[in-house]
Amino acid sequence: MFCFVAMPFGLKNAGATYQRLVDKIFRHQLGRNMEVYVDGMLVKVKEAHNHAEDLEETFAVLRKYRLKLNIGKCAFGVRRTFSGIYGDPTRENGRAQSIHLIINRKGLAFFKTLRKAIPRETLYLYISSTSQAVSSVSSTKEDGTQTPIYYVSKLLNGAKCRYPSLEKMALALVITARKLLPYFLSYLVGVVTITHLKQVLGKPEEEVSKERPWLLHVDGSSTTQGSGAGVVITSPQEEDMEFAIKFDFKASNNETEYEALVLGMRMALDAGALHLIAYCDSQMIVKQVSGEYEANEESMIQYLQQIEELKTKFKSFQLQQIQREENVKADSLSKLASALEDCKTRRIIVQHLLYPRVPLNIQATTFGGRP
Known part of the structure; x- marks a missing residue:
């Protein structure tokens, strides 16, 4: 901390x-x-x-x-x-700058109706636009009566006068949000408009897929002996495909994690995955891909660009962080790959041993009264 x-x-x-x-x-x-x-x-x-x-x-x-x-x-x-x-x-005990406030006398009758907002109440924001100006009024509902709180307007000039109507409404919302930032941070604000502003500014709702997603577990390993990646792809039929990839180049821990994720996404695409949920135990990788952390190294930025390109090839993609003990298969495969010195002509055969060759519960034998 x-x-x-x-x-x-x-x-x-x-x-x-x-x-x-x-x-x-x-x-x-x-x-x-x-x-x-x-x-x-x-x-x-x-x-x-x-x-x-x-x-x-x-x-x-x-x-x-x-x-x-x-x-x-x-x-x-x-x-x-x-x-x-x-x-x-x-x-005045400090050096205060003079404050000049000019109020249009014609608007005094309107300002008399303004009142202070009550904490935690909902504010309703009405926005409108004309050919020359945009404006907004924030108000509250009390006993079925709406009471204005704040009024914002801006005169348009130049190219802004030629904005389409929908863009002017969006501009009015941006100007109001900047002007009334403390209200937007402290209250729940609902925007009232007859335009399709929500569909334009909001993110499109994700379609709920009926197909079961593919699962991807990745992990990278970098040691003095070498570096490698472990990839485990699980199909919707719960069939696992396991890969241990040996790197013929030097890579840091973060670079091996990124390489494992990129390789896993490409392999999942080749296997026919359209909906993919990827799991990684590196917090930094997950946070950088989601945008919560900012990547400063040039190599990390290039990896992020490749991941963004691969994400567009899936109908849906999620990357989640898991604990290392939940990523045992990929972790073991990555360590195996990094430990191998030459795997061009090597084949590793894994067998099951059901019983020990020597009984493990051997009784101690005594000679001459001594154990």
């Missing part, structure tokens, strides 16, 4: 990890006197005389979990009025 002292924001999942962290440590304040997002924290209060207590509570949590703030980016003493949000210079 590894622990980061400083949050490495270069990672792909850094934002989600940070959001889970702040949601956990500020769970007693969220919705009451604080809102926390990936790009900022807001300590809010309705009465000015309670603001110092809320800040003290927040700083106590920060000290407890040793979470540091950049004072240069903090703004204190910010007041909100009906005209917008502005900084109060008499109460």
Whole structure:
């Protein structure tokens, strides 16, 4: 287990990890006197005389979990009025940037109807588009009445004005998701539209196959004596085909695992498999193929490209990780292949021995009173 002292924001999942962290440590304040997002924290209060207590509570949590703030980016003493949000210079302890908020006076009547969303309730997002603009309204249902929460609109220009109607609806959804990212992370959002947006953006539903899948167990082995792969293919009739492949080249452990998987997939195709479930005991290989781990080495990237090409030749393909003790056959075959020095003219015959040549329950014989 590894622990980061400083949050490495270069990672792909850094934002989600940070959001889970702040949601956990500020769970007693969220919705009451604080809102926390990936790009900022807001300590809010309705009465000015309670603001110092809320800040003290927040700083106590920060000290407890040793979470540091950049004072240069903090703004204190910010007041909100009906005209917008502005900084109060008499109460600012940090160097806060001035915030300018321009509200169209024609839309004030609409904004009066907006209300705060209740945690864990479902938000309904209505999106629409015209030739010049796209817009969306998020709302909730309460006692059969819909109440708007947030309104987003964007004026289109240039080539975006010539987008097809369906692409404009998708653009409206993307703009809204970026603008209302905290809502999308905290609430269940349902998109309401008359277009076939779900079929366009969603993944096609996989057809349920009535055919029994083929099973593939693979394993690779790399030792000082050599390297090899073990492949076990099981047909729908539960007939096993076992292969021990000796490599005439040097390969690392990860490379032998990839070679075993590629060889097994090709052999399964040659055997006539259309639906294949592959099993491998290497966590790294399984995670890289699924996309959870990122491959950095050039050889790993090329192996992944070959696997992606082979996956398209199957009607369905799954790769699952199993424990080493569940992959005994392939593991034994890979070790056998890596241990062989020359198998060009070698034939290995496996026989069964039913009984021992010498009885194993031999009684001790004594001579001269001594055993």
